[in-house]
Amino acid sequence: MTTATETIEGFVKNEYKYGFITDLESESTPPGLNEDIIRFISEKKGEPEFLLEWRLKAYRYWLKMVEPQWPQVKYPKIDFQKIVYYSAPKKKTDGPKSLDEVDPKLLETYEKLGIPLRERGRLAGVAVDAVFDSVSVATTFKGTLAAKGVIFCSFSEAVREHPELIRKYLGSVVPYTDNFYAALNSAVFSDGSFCFIPKGVRCPMELSTYFRINAANTGQFERTLIVAEDNSHVSYLEGCTAPMRDENQLHAAVVELVALEGAEIKYSTVQNWYPGDEQGRGGIYNFVTKRGLCKGRKSKISWTQVETGSAITWKYPSVVLQGDDSTGEFYSVAVTNNFQQADTGTKMVHIGKNTRSTIISKGISAKNGQNSYRGQVKIQKSAVGARNFSQCDSLLIGNRCGAHTFPYIEVKNATASVEHEATTSKIGEDQIFYCNSRGIETQDAVNMIVNGFCKEVFKELPMEFAVEAQKLLGVSLEGSVG
Amino acid sequence: MKQPILEITNLRAGVEGKEILKGLNLRISEGEVHAVMGPNGSGKSTLASILAGRDGYTITDGQIVYGGVDLVEMSPEVRAREGVFLAFQYPVEIPGVNTTYFLKAALNEVRKHNGLSELDAMEFLTLVKEKMKILHLPEDFLKRPVNAGFSGGEKKRNEIFQMAVLDPKLAILDETDSGLDIDALKVVSAGVNKLKRADNAQLVITHYQRLLDYIVPDFVHVLSNGRIVRSGGKELALELEERGYDWIVKEDLQTA
Numbered sequence: 001m002t003t004a005t006e007t008i009e010g011f012v013k014n015e016y017k018y019g020f021i022t023d024l025e026s027e028s029t030p031p032g033l034n035e036d037i038i039r040f041i042s043e044k045k046g047e048p049e050f051l052l053e054w055r056l057k058a059y060r061y062w063l064k065m066v067e068p069q070w071p072q073v074k075y076p077k078i079d080f081q082k083i084v085y086y087s088a089p090k091k092k093t094d095g096p097k098s099l100d101e102v103d104p105k106l107l108e109t110y111e112k113l114g115i116p117l118r119e120r121g122r123l124a125g126v127a128v129d130a131v132f133d134s135v136s137v138a139t140t141f142k143g144t145l146a147a148k149g150v151i152f153c154s155f156s157e158a159v160r161e162h163p164e165l166i167r168k169y170l171g172s173v174v175p176y177t178d179n180f181y182a183a184l185n186s187a188v189f190s191d192g193s194f195c196f197i198p199k200g201v202r203c204p205m206e207l208s209t210y211f212r213i214n215a216a217n218t219g220q221f222e223r224t225l226i227v228a229e230d231n232s233h234v235s236y237l238e239g240c241t242a243p244m245r246d247e248n249q250l251h252a253a254v255v256e257l258v259a260l261e262g263a264e265i266k267y268s269t270v271q272n273w274y275p276g277d278e279q280g281r282g283g284i285y286n287f288v289t290k291r292g293l294c295k296g297r298k299s300k301i302s303w304t305q306v307e308t309g310s311a312i313t314w315k316y317p318s319v320v321l322q323g324d325d326s327t328g329e330f331y332s333v334a335v336t337n338n339f340q341q342a343d344t345g346t347k348m349v350h351i352g353k354n355t356r357s358t359i360i361s362k363g364i365s366a367k368n369g370q371n372s373y374r375g376q377v378k379i380q381k382s383a384v385g386a387r388n389f390s391q392c393d394s395l396l397i398g399n400r401c402g403a404h405t406f407p408y409i410e411v412k413n414a415t416a417s418v419e420h421e422a423t424t425s426k427i428g429e430d431q432i433f434y435c436n437s438r439g440i441e442t443q444d445a446v447n448m449i450v451n452g453f454c455k456e457v458f459k460e461l462p463m464e465f466a467v468e469a470q471k472l473l474g475v476s477l478e479g480s481v482g
Numbered sequence: 483m484k485q486p487i488l489e490i491t492n493l494r495a496g497v498e499g500k501e502i503l504k505g506l507n508l509r510i511s512e513g514e515v516h517a518v519m520g521p522n523g524s525g526k527s528t529l530a531s532i533l534a535g536r537d538g539y540t541i542t543d544g545q546i547v548y549g550g551v552d553l554v555e556m557s558p559e560v561r562a563r564e565g566v567f568l569a570f571q572y573p574v575e576i577p578g579v580n581t582t583y584f585l586k587a588a589l590n591e592v593r594k595h596n597g598l599s600e601l602d603a604m605e606f607l608t609l610v611k612e613k614m615k616i617l618h619l620p621e622d623f624l625k626r627p628v629n630a631g632f633s634g635g636e637k638k639r640n641e642i643f644q645m646a647v648l649d650p651k652l653a654i655l656d657e658t659d660s661g662l663d664i665d666a667l668k669v670v671s672a673g674v675n676k677l678k679r680a681d682n683a684q685l686v687i688t689h690y691q692r693l694l695d696y697i698v699p700d701f702v703h704v705l706s707n708g709r710i711v712r713s714g715g716k717e718l719a720l721e722l723e724e725r726g727y728d729w730i731v732k733e734d735l736q737t738a
Contacts, residue, residue: 434576451579
C-alpha cells in the first residue's frame with residue numbers, strides 16, 4: 001500500500017531558486033573593521049562631516065558593547081574582523097544617472113529575480129529601489145513620484161540631496177546606542193532606501209526595495225528611513241534574496257519609520273534570504289533592528305512580515321506609540337524548516353493616551369526548525385486607556401521541530417487593557433489522511449492547512465505580494481512532512 | 483445485469499503484526515446497500531480504514547477489486563477521485579481552512595481526474611447550496627473552518643454533506659450513527675437515502691441496529707473475529723438487536 005509517509009518523502013526537495021551568483025567586477029574593502037574603513041566608506045559616498053562623525057561615534061560605542069546572548073538561537077561566534085564591510089559593483093562613473101548606465105548584468109540579475117527595473121512589465125505600478133551588496137543600483141519611477149513631492153531614492157543620494165532631512169531623522173527612532181547590531185550598522189552602513197512623503201500626500205504607488213547580497217564573505221548593512229508627514233500615507237515593500245554559499249553571511253540592517261500626525265505607514269517584508277542547506281550549512285544571519293515611531297496624534301504604523309529565509313532570524317519590528325490615539329500593528333508569519341532558527345516578534349510601547357496595538361504572530365516549524373516568538377507590550381504610566389491584543393499561534397510539522405513563546409507584558413497604567421492568546425497545533429497525519437480521502441494530495445493538503453493558518457497575516461499584504469507569499473511558503477515547506 | 487462495484491476476496495490484514503481481518507469476503511454491486519455489523523473489536527473500522535487507504539495497515543493476503551481494478555494499488559487520493567468515499571467515525575478538525583475552499587478543492591480534484599472541467603466559484607456555490615438543503619445545513623456552515631468547533635452531530639452531517647457534493651460510487655459510512663441523537667440520526671439517514679441510486683452503492687458499518695431503522699439495507703453481514711460469519715437480509719439485523727452478538731459468535735466457534 002502506498003503510505004502517506006512515502007508519498008510525502010517522495011516530494012522534490014526544496015530548491016532555493018535564487019541561489020545563483022552574478023559574476024561582476026566589484027570594488028571591496030579588505031576584510032575587517034577599523035576607523036579607516038569607516039572613513040573610506042564615508043569618503044566613497046561623499047558624505048558630509050556630521051555623518052562621518054556619527055558613524056565614528058557609533059563605532060566607538062560598538063567597540064564597548066557585547067553581542068546579545070538572550071535570543072533563543074545557537075550559532076558559532078562571529079569573527080567581525082573577517083567580514084568585508086563594503087562591496088560595490090564597479091562602475092565607470094560616480095553613479096548611474098539612468099538605467100542605461102546600469103551594468104546589464106545587474107539588470108539581468110534583477111530580471112531573474114522577477115524584479116524588472118525597467119519601468120514597465122509585471123511590477124508596473126510599484127516603484128523599486130534595488131540594493132546590490134552595499135549599494136543602491138537603480139530606483140524606478142522617480143519622476144512620477146517627484147511630481148507628488150514624494151522623495152524615493154537610495155540612502156546615499158538622500159545624504160547628498162537632502163542632508164537636512166537625514167540629519168533630522170537619522171537615528172531618531174533607533175539611536176546608535178540601541179543595540180549591538182544597530183551600533184555596528186550605524187558605523188558601517190553603506191546604502192539603503194530613503195523615502196519622504198510630504199504633508200497630505202497619499203503616495204500614488206507602492207514603494208519597494210529589493211535587497212540582494214552577491215559578493216562572498218560580505219556583510220550587508222543597509223539602512224532604511226521613511227518619514228511620513230502629517231496626514232500622508234505610504235505602503236512600502238521589502239524583498240530579499242542571496243546566493244547559496246556554504247559559509248554564513250551577516251545581514252544587519254536598521255529600518256526607521258517616522259509617522260507624524262494622522263500619517264500612516266504600512267511596511268511589508270517578504271524575507272527570503274538563503275536559509276542554508278538541508279544539513280544546516282550556510283545561510284544568512286539576519287540580525288535586524290526595525291522600529292517605527294508614531295510621533296503624531298492618530299498616526300498609524302503597521303508591520304507585516306513573511307519570514308521564510310535566513311539561517312537565523314533575529315528581529316523585532318516595533319512601534320513606539322507616542323502620539324495620542326496612535327495605532328501600531330504587527331502581523332508576522334515566520335517559517336523555520338531544516339535547521340533554520342528564528343527568534344522574532346515585536347515590541348509595542350504605549351506612551352500616548354488611547355493608543356492601540358495589535359499583534360498577530362504565526363510561527364511554523366518543520367524538520368529541525370526552531371521558532372521563537374518574543375514580544376513585549378509595555379504600557380507606560382501616561383498611556384491612559386491603552387489597549388493591546390496579542391495572538392501567537394504556532395504550527396508544528398513533524399516531531400523534531402520546536403516552538404517557543406516569550407511574551408513580556410509590563411503595565412503601569414490601570415486603565416489599560418492587554419489581552420494575550422496563544423495556541424500550538426500540529427499538522428497531524430489524521431488531517432492529511434482526511435484531505436487525501438477527499439481526493440486532495442498531501443502537498444496540497446499541507447499548503448492548504450498552512451495557508452489557512454497564515455490567512456490573517458496574508459490578508460494584510462498587498463494583493464500581488466500575498467500571492468507571492470503563499471507560493472513562497474509552499475516552496476519553503478516542500479518535503480517538510482514525513 | 484447489476485455490475486459489481488467492490489469484491490473483497492479472502493482478505494487478511496492487520497496492524498503492527500497483529501492480524502485483524504482473517505479471510506474476509508464481501509461483494510457489493512450497483513444499487514445495493516450493505517450493512518456490516520459486529521461487536522467491538524471485530525474489525526469493522528479496520529475494514530473501513532483499509533478501503534480508504536489509511537496508512538499503517540498491512541495486507542498479507544487476498545484481494546480488493548474495485549470497479550474491476552486492484553484497489554490496494556491506488557493511493558488514498560486516487561481512490562477518492564475514483565469514487566470511494568469514507569464518512570469518518572471521528573472527522574478531524576482542520577482549523578483555518580474554510581469548508582467551501584476545502585470542498586471545492588476536493589470536488590475539482592475529482593472532476594479533473596474524471597476529465598471534467600473544474601467548477602468556478604459561482605458554479606460551485608450553486609451546486610453546494612442545493613446539496614446543503616438535503617442535510618438542513620445553515621448558510622454560515624460553508625464559511626466555517628472544516629469541522630473546527632463543530633458539535634458531534636454537525637461533524638457527522640458534514641461528512642454526509644461532503645458525500646452529497648462528491649457523489650461517490652461507493653460510500654463507506656463508518657459508525658455514522660455513533661454520537662448522534664435521534665433527530666440528527668433522522669436527518670443524516672434521510673440524507674444518505676436520498677443519495678442512493680441504481681448506479682452507486684453504500685456500505686454501512688455500525689454496531690447498533692438503530693441506524694438500520696432509517697437506512698434500510700439490502701444485505702446485513704455479521705463481522706466477528708475478522709471474518710463475515712453470517713449474511714442475510716435486513717431481518718438479520720433485527721435478530722441481532724434482540725439476541726445480541728454472542729450466539730452468532732458461539733455458533734461460529736462451534737462450526738470453526
